[in-house]
Amino acid sequence: MNAMSNVILKITNLKTHFFTRRGVVKAVDGVDFELRRGECLCLVGESGCGKTVTALSILGLIDSPPGRIVDGEVRYDNLDLVKCSARQLRQIRGKEIAMVFQEAQSALNPVLTVGDQIIEQMKIHLPMEHREARNRALSLLEEMGVPSVERVMSSYPHQLSGGMKQRALIAMSLTCDPQILIADEPTTAVDVTIKAQILDIFRDLKAKRQMSLVFITHDLAVVAEIGDRAVVIYGGKNIESAPVSEIIGSPKHPYTAGLIGCLPDISQTTDRLASIPGNTPSPIDLPQGCSFHPRCSKVMEVCSQREPAQIAISQEHQVSCHLNQ
Numbered sequence: 172m173n174a175m176s177n178v179i180l181k182i183t184n185l186k187t188h189f190f191t192r193r194g195v196v197k198a199v200d201g202v203d204f205e206l207r208r209g210e211c212l213c214l215v216g217e218s219g220c221g222k223t224v225t226a227l228s229i230l231g232l233i234d235s236p237p238g239r240i241v242d243g244e245v246r247y248d249n250l251d252l253v254k255c256s257a258r259q260l261r262q263i264r265g266k267e268i269a270m271v272f273q274e275a276q277s278a279l280n281p282v283l284t285v286g287d288q289i290i291e292q293m294k295i296h297l298p299m300e301h302r303e304a305r306n307r308a309l310s311l312l313e314e315m316g317v318p319s320v321e322r323v324m325s326s327y328p329h330q331l332s333g334g335m336k337q338r339a340l341i342a343m344s345l346t347c348d349p350q351i352l353i354a355d356e357p358t359t360a361v362d363v364t365i366k367a368q369i370l371d372i373f374r375d376l377k378a379k380r381q382m383s384l385v386f387i388t389h390d391l392a393v394v395a396e397i398g399d400r401a402v403v404i405y406g407g408k409n410i411e412s413a414p415v416s417e418i419i420g421s422p423k424h425p426y427t428a429g430l431i432g433c434l435p436d437i438s439q440t441t442d443r444l445a446s447i448p449g450n451t452p453s454p455i456d457l458p459q460g461c462s463f464h465p466r467c468s469k470v471m472e473v474c475s476q477r478e479p480a481q482i483a484i485s486q487e488h489q490v491s492c493h494l495n496q
């Protein structure tokens with residue numbers, strides 16, 4: 172099948188701004204990508220680069236005011252989700268496109284048991300008797316590798332470990348068997364053993380349910396393990412996109428190369444991790460030209476004067492950097 176006809180979600184020039192007293196926060200300022208059926212696409216970048224706001228924009232979950240999608244398209248099936256009514260979005264959200272939110276502890280309701288939360292989520296979209304919904308909740312938790320499912324169903328979130336809460340949250344997102352699952356940093360707050368188990372769950376979902384995944388992470392080691400393709404975001408724009416093997420093996424943007432340089436190297440004797448110098452720019456006051464130029468070791472005169480255009484290195488690899496132009 173040709174790659175274009177296989178696209179399930181297409182984001183074009185998405186811009187989401189927040190209008191605050193201090194000025195306009197350009198959290199997302201020109202993000203483009205497409206998600207193909209059955210693939211895992213990773214959105215990569217440091218905190219504050221616009222990954223989560225991109226995901227919330229897709230689902231129509233931007234608080235307005237102060238936020239607003241000021242430009243762009245989010246094409247799903249024959250719909251532009253940016254133009255859909257709140258009612259249309261409610262029907263799609265959770266049912267066709269679901270999200271596993273960051274930080275399981277705050278995403279779960281502390282005063283309801285895990286079972287009640289999964290059942291409630293199911294009943295929003297599916298006409299189900301309580302017993303049927305309960306059985307489905309049990310089988311989803313089993314699919315997530317939860318031991319003692321009855322005990323977990325009747326537990327409150329604070330009674331569960333971080334890994335168990337994350338599994339419950341993923342089970343909740345699957346209640347309506349969505350076409351697309353967006354997972355926001357699902358491996359950030361768990362230890363390495365649980366992280367490996369959570370990644371296994373997502374790999375299984377992709378393989379067994381042919382689910383299309385958008386996986387948000389700052390960690391290129393996670394991208395290497397789970398992703399098919401990756402989009403690197405900086406300053407609210409995508410600055411490089413390619414198949415994961417190319418992003419890791421042959422990055423063309425100095426920021427992507429910097430992220431790869433931050434990965435721990437077990438052959439090194441030092442216990443200090445490398446980092447990219449400087450901080451992510453404030454989205455209220457992005458630098459002129461290339462927004463990475465104050466931190467870039469390869470900066471040239473043109474970089475602070477002109478924003479680099481996106482160019483294609485190959486059919487599958489795009490980059491925005493003057494070094495490649």
Ligand code: SF4
Pocket residue numbers: 424425426461462463464465467468469470471474479491492493494
């Ligand atoms: Fe560095 Fe210039 Fe490329 Fe930006 S455009 S990443 S500043 S070389």
